[in-house]
Amino acid sequence: MAPAVEVQDVYKSFKNVRAVRGVDLEIENGRFAALLGPNGAGKTTLVEMIEGIQKPDQGEIRIHGMPWKGNEQRLRHIIGLSLQETRFIDKLSVWEILRLFASFFSLGKNRVNEILELVGLEDKRQAWVVNLSGGQRQRLALGIALLNHPRVLLLDEPTTGLDPNARREIWSILLDLKKGAETSMVLTTHYMEEAEELCDHILIIDQGRVLREGSLDQLLADETREKIIEFTLDAAGLSKETVSAGAPFSIEWDSFNARGTVILDHIESQLPQFFEFLHQKNLHMKNMECRKKTLDDLFTELTGRRLHE
Amino acid sequence: MSNPICHHQFFHLVAAHGKEIIREPAVIFWGIIFPMLISLGLGLSFTQTRDVVHHVGVISDSADAGQNDSKIHAFLREHGQKVSEPTDHAPKYRLTVENPQLGDTTFVFTQTDWKTATVLLKRDRLHLIVEPAGGDIAYHFDPRNPDAELAYLKLTKAISGKPVASPEIAGNIKPLTVTGTRYIDFLVPGLITMGAMMSCMWGISYGMIDKRSKKLLRRMVATPMRKSHFLMALMVVRISMNIIEAVLLFIFAYLVFDIAVQGSIAALAVIFLAGNIAFCGIAIFVSSRTATTEVGNGLVNAVVLPMTVMSGIFFSYHNFPDWSIPFIQKLPLTLFTDGIRSIFNEGAGFAETTIPAAILLAVGGIFFSVGLRVFRWH
Ligand SMILES: Nc1ncnc2c1ncn2[C@@H]1O[C@H](COP(=O)(O)OP(=O)(O)OP(=O)(O)O)[C@@H](O)[C@H]1O
Ligand SMILES: [Mg+2]
Numbered sequence: 001m002a003p004a005v006e007v008q009d010v011y012k013s014f015k016n017v018r019a020v021r022g023v024d025l026e027i028e029n030g031r032f033a034a035l036l037g038p039n040g041a042g043k044t045t046l047v048e049m050i051e052g053i054q055k056p057d058q059g060e061i062r063i064h065g066m067p068w069k070g071n072e073q074r075l076r077h078i079i080g081l082s083l084q085e086t087r088f089i090d091k092l093s094v095w096e097i098l099r100l101f102a103s104f105f106s107l108g109k110n111r112v113n114e115i116l117e118l119v120g121l122e123d124k125r126q127a128w129v130v131n132l133s134g135g136q137r138q139r140l141a142l143g144i145a146l147l148n149h150p151r152v153l154l155l156d157e158p159t160t161g162l163d164p165n166a167r168r169e170i171w172s173i174l175l176d177l178k179k180g181a182e183t184s185m186v187l188t189t190h191y192m193e194e195a196e197e198l199c200d201h202i203l204i205i206d207q208g209r210v211l212r213e214g215s216l217d218q219l220l221a222d223e224t225r226e227k228i229i230e231f232t233l234d235a236a237g238l239s240k241e242t243v244s245a246g247a248p249f250s251i252e253w254d255s256f257n258a259r260g261t262v263i264l265d266h267i268e269s270q271l272p273q274f275f276e277f278l279h280q281k282n283l284h285m286k287n288m289e290c291r292k293k294t295l296d297d298l299f300t301e302l303t304g305r306r307l308h309e
Numbered sequence: 310m311s312n313p314i315c316h317h318q319f320f321h322l323v324a325a326h327g328k329e330i331i332r333e334p335a336v337i338f339w340g341i342i343f344p345m346l347i348s349l350g351l352g353l354s355f356t357q358t359r360d361v362v363h364h365v366g367v368i369s370d371s372a373d374a375g376q377n378d379s380k381i382h383a384f385l386r387e388h389g390q391k392v393s394e395p396t397d398h399a400p401k402y403r404l405t406v407e408n409p410q411l412g413d414t415t416f417v418f419t420q421t422d423w424k425t426a427t428v429l430l431k432r433d434r435l436h437l438i439v440e441p442a443g444g445d446i447a448y449h450f451d452p453r454n455p456d457a458e459l460a461y462l463k464l465t466k467a468i469s470g471k472p473v474a475s476p477e478i479a480g481n482i483k484p485l486t487v488t489g490t491r492y493i494d495f496l497v498p499g500l501i502t503m504g505a506m507m508s509c510m511w512g513i514s515y516g517m518i519d520k521r522s523k524k525l526l527r528r529m530v531a532t533p534m535r536k537s538h539f540l541m542a543l544m545v546v547r548i549s550m551n552i553i554e555a556v557l558l559f560i561f562a563y564l565v566f567d568i569a570v571q572g573s574i575a576a577l578a579v580i581f582l583a584g585n586i587a588f589c590g591i592a593i594f595v596s597s598r599t600a601t602t603e604v605g606n607g608l609v610n611a612v613v614l615p616m617t618v619m620s621g622i623f624f625s626y627h628n629f630p631d632w633s634i635p636f637i638q639k640l641p642l643t644l645f646t647d648g649i650r651s652i653f654n655e656g657a658g659f660a661e662t663t664i665p666a667a668i669l670l671a672v673g674g675i676f677f678s679v680g681l682r683v684f685r686w687h
Contacts, residue, residue, distance in 0.1 A: 053531055053687060076533040083531075087523040091332040092325060103321035104532040144528075 002065030004029050004152050004184030005050060010059030012045050012208075019045040020056075021208035027201065030181040032174075034195035034202045035188040036295065038305065042208040043188035044084050044156055050186060051081050051154050063152055077105065080150030082141040084157050084188075090130035094121055094140055097129060098147070105148040112147075119143040119173060135166035142170060146177075153177070153185040159194060167194070174198055192295035204299055211302045219298060226265045226293050229274070233258050234284040243283070248273050258286075263293075318534065322542035330512070330550060340554045344504050345561045348497055351623070352566055355492040360413045363460035366426035367418050368440040379441030384468055385418055392417075406467055414463055436460040489571060489654040497562045498650040499622035502584060504558065505551045506616065506642055509588035510609050512547055514596035518605045521685070530686040540681060544589040551585055573658035577649065580662045583669035584645035590673035591641070594680035616642035641672055 005027040012020040020042045027033045035043045048054040050061055052068040052075060060067065063075055088097050098112045116122045119139040124132065132140065142158060158174075159167040175198065177183050189195055195202045196216050203213040212219060233243075240253040243260065249270065252261040264270040267290070278285060300306050330336055367381060389402030402418040421429070429435040436457040438449040446468070450457035520526045530536060562568040570577060595612060599605045619626055619633075620642035629637060637643055644665040651657035 051531060053527060073533060076531070079531075081531055083524055083528055086525060086528045088525060088528075089325065089329050089520075091329055096325065096328065100321045100325045101532060103318045104529075104534040106317065 001029060002062065003027055004031070004064060005033075005186060006060070006062045006065075007046075007050065008060045010046070010049060010056045010061060012042075012049060012054065012057050019208055020049070023059075023205070023208070023210055025203060025210065025213075027184055027186060029184055030178075031201055032178055032185040032187070032199045034199035035186065035205055036190070036192060036195045036202055036299075037188075037205040038190065038303075040207075041205045043205060045208075046205070047081075047154050047156050047186060047188055048083075051079065052076075077148065078151045079154060080145040080148055080152070081154040082138075082145045082156060082158055084160075086141060088129045088137075088140065091128055093126050093128055094132070095125040097140065098143060101144045102147055107147060115143040115147055118146065120169065135162050135169075138162060138166075138170065142173065149182075151183060153183050155185065155187045157188055157190070160190065167191075171197055192299075195295065202295070204295070204302060206299075206303045206305075212298070216295070219295065220293060226263050227267045227290055228293055228297060229262050229264060229271070229288060229290050231260055231262075231288040232286045233260065233278075234286045238283075243281075246281075247277055263297075319538045319542055322534075322539055323545055326516075326542055326546040327549070329516070330546060336550075340504075340508060340550065341557050344500050344554065344558050348493070348500050348558065348562055349565065351496055352493040352562070355496075360415065362415045362417060363437065363456075363463070364429075364435045365416050365418045365460065365464065366429060366435045366438040367420045368423055368426060368438060369420050379446075380444060381439055381441055381446050381468075389418065404467065406463070416460075416464060416467070437464065439464075489569070491566075493562070493566045494568060494654050495625075495650070496623070497558070497566075497568050498653045499646050501555045501558055501581075502642060502646040502649055503617060503622045504554055505581070505585050506588045506645070507613065508551050508554065509547055509585060510592045510595070510613050512550075513543060513589060513592035514605050514609050515602075516543065517593070517596040518599060518602055521600045522602075527687045536684070536686070537681060540593055540677070540684075543593075544586070544677075547589055548582065548585045552581070555581065568653070570653050571656040572652035576657070576659045576662045576666075577652045579659075580645070580648045580652070580666040580669070583666040583673070584641070584649075586673035587641050587645070587669040587676075588673070590676035590680065593684075594676040597680040597684045600685070616640050619643070620646055622646060641669060644669055 003026045005025065007023055007025040010020055010023050011018075023042075023046060025033070035041075035046065037043050045054065049056050050063070052072065063079065066075060068075060092100070094116070095112065098115060099109070102108065102112050116125055119142055121136060121139055121143065124136060129137070129140070138158060138161075142155070145153060145155065159170050162170070171194070174185070174187075177185075178198070185199075187194070187198065200215055201213065202216060202219060204211045204219075236255075236258045238253075238255055238258070240251075240255060243253045243255075244251040249262050249264065254260070262274065264274070296306065367385070369379075369382065385402045385404075389404045392401040392403050400420045403415060404418070405413055405415045407413050419429075419435070426435060426438045430438060430451075436450060436454070437460045440447045440449065448461050448465070450461055452458065517526075520529075529539065559568070559570075591612060592609075595608045596605060599608065619629065619637045620640050621627075621637075622642075626634065626637045626643065638647070648657075648662045648665040651661055655661075
């Protein structure tokens with residue numbers, strides 16, 4: 001059986017921006033994948049090409065084995081999507097908007113009622129869209145995406161701007177869907193917890209390229225032994241050169257906050273070495289924390305930038 | 310639309326567009342009340358017999374007319390009615406010549422000197438300056454100013470003792486107040502067609518630009534929605550609104566001004582629909598690509614303004630230079646307005662309006678299909 005989504009060597013440029021530069025990706029049936037990347041990474045451009053809304057300059061995209069060209073009507077019936085930002089008609093009620101979109105799929109009232117229950121908007125059915133909160137609007141958008149029992153669900157930042165509770169509510173809807181194993185999903189996000197929580201497959205993308213991909217375990221596998229030591233010194237204003245000169249490992253140093261980071265792969269032997277080093281330089285530690293490596297660290301390592309600044 | 314499922318989708322699109330419009334309370338005012346107010350305002354100011362006031366400067370050497378013995382001063386003392394105005398030192402007289410058929414004419418005479426009189430004339434606060442000249446009266450006015458000339462003619466008549474319209478000649482004057490020949494009869498069909506044009510152009514383009522910039526169009530075409538259904542639903546809703554607005558305006562004008570349709574109602578309905586389709590098509594074309602309100606406003610104005618001015622909505626386009634008339638007559642709004650007006654006022658029917666209606670339909674069809682082809686949904 002053909003994979004749910006196949007993307008082969010896809011490129012897309014705008015006037016002077018190369019938004020997507022050679023992406024390959026394959027998502028098996030029933031799997032959930034996350035595109036994780038900072039602002040401007042090319043996530044929206046990539047999913048919109050998968051959604052058939054934008055056309056790639058080069059490369060191929062197939063959904064359940066079908067390219068967009070020549071299969072548009074069929075594909076429109078089997079995918080569900082939410083755009084990064086859509087504002088629905090302000091003066092229609094939640095019920096009316098859902099009815100309208102349901103009619104595009106030849107679906108009736110029953111399905112609309114199911115969706116209202118699924119996304120928890122039953123008591124807002126008569127409310128006008130303009131009066132919904134941000135989280136309720138996101139749930140409405142998700143409800144519309146789910147109307148047609150999509151086999152492929154494409155969500156562009158479904159939880160951006162939501163508080164942690166609202167985010168968890170959306171996650172639980174998606175996790176229920178995952179249990180059904182009939183839907184494949186691609187989701188874009190800035191939140192690594194979201195990718196970790198929902199997705200089997202994570203693609204870290206930046207500047208239009210996939211930097212690394214795999215399951216969470218695979219991504220962090222080589223690095224599981226590595227530990228991160230974050231520390232602060234009682235010596236504000238020291239320059240990076242002063243702190244790291246002669247160090248046995250590389251030290252990331254933020255002189256303004258007097259905070260540093262080192263990555264150790266053999267913590268038992270290296271931690272004493274590190275203390276010894278500080279002692280020799282007559283530097284006094286104020287605070288220290290040792291933790292496992294996360295996606296965020298991996299991202300910083302791959303790009304030299306943090307996912308959230 | 311043969312299968313019931315499409316029907317379903319179309320029905321929901323119409324309902325959605327319709328509710329969106331109706332739930333905007335300002336629609337009631339701008340679409341319904343405002344045109345009525347315009348017709349009321351313009352209709353009243355141009356149809357009622359007007360009472361005219363002419364301001365006349367009287368040159369005198371001495372400030373008190375009582376010390377002047379010239380013909381004009383004697384006339385004023387005898388027939389005029391002295392008006393005392395505490396704020397103004399210049400003595401004034403007022404003389405009203407009554408005329409129930411054409412409206413009363415009132416002369417206001419202000420005694421003044423040459424210098425002041427010239428200044429007032431330049432400011433158009435005086436139409437006419439009279440001066441004693443020997444035993445007679447000399448009149449000074451701008452011969453290119455029709456008001457001034459009229460004031461002169463009426464005043465000489467009044468001074469010579471004849472009424473403006475003597476009972477004998479009054480019998481020859483037949484003021485045109487018959488339905489179909491008044492200004493209001495000219496105006497209301499124009500207001501109806503202009504209203505339809507404005508509503509199509511602004512309503513459709515605004516709605517489209519709004520949905521495009523909200524990314525709603527993009528979201529909708531990412532479903533199996535039929536694009537043509539979306540646009541046709543928009544047209545159906547807009548045209549239904551326009552029918553309601555036009556009928557209400559007509560009823561209003563009928564009640565207030567006793568306006569009537571003298572020609573074929575069926576032909577009226579056909580050309581009204583055709584005109585609406587033309588402007589919906591143009592509106593869809595105009596808003597087929599722009600995503601910003603500024604550009605949209607500019608484009609709509611570029612279509613709407615020239616036609617509003619040239620197509621003879623408020624005054625006849627025959628005032629424009631002769632060479633431009635054939636061009637003006639081919640504008641959609643002119644075809645539309647002339648057609649509707651001829652049915653209202655000249656008793657026209659299908660014979661006269663089928664061709665303009667067909668042209669309007671074709672215009673709508675062409676712009677619609679080109680618009681649909683180049684339409685930017687994203
Ligand atoms: N229509 C467009 N015209 C010009 N440039 C564009 C267009 N769409 C996207 N870009 C550019 O392409 C790059 C990738 O944009 P994209 O929206 O795909 O990023 P993203 O990963 O979704 O970012 P975000 O997290 O902020 O949503 C950006 O530099 C953006 O400025
Ligand atoms: Mg994006």
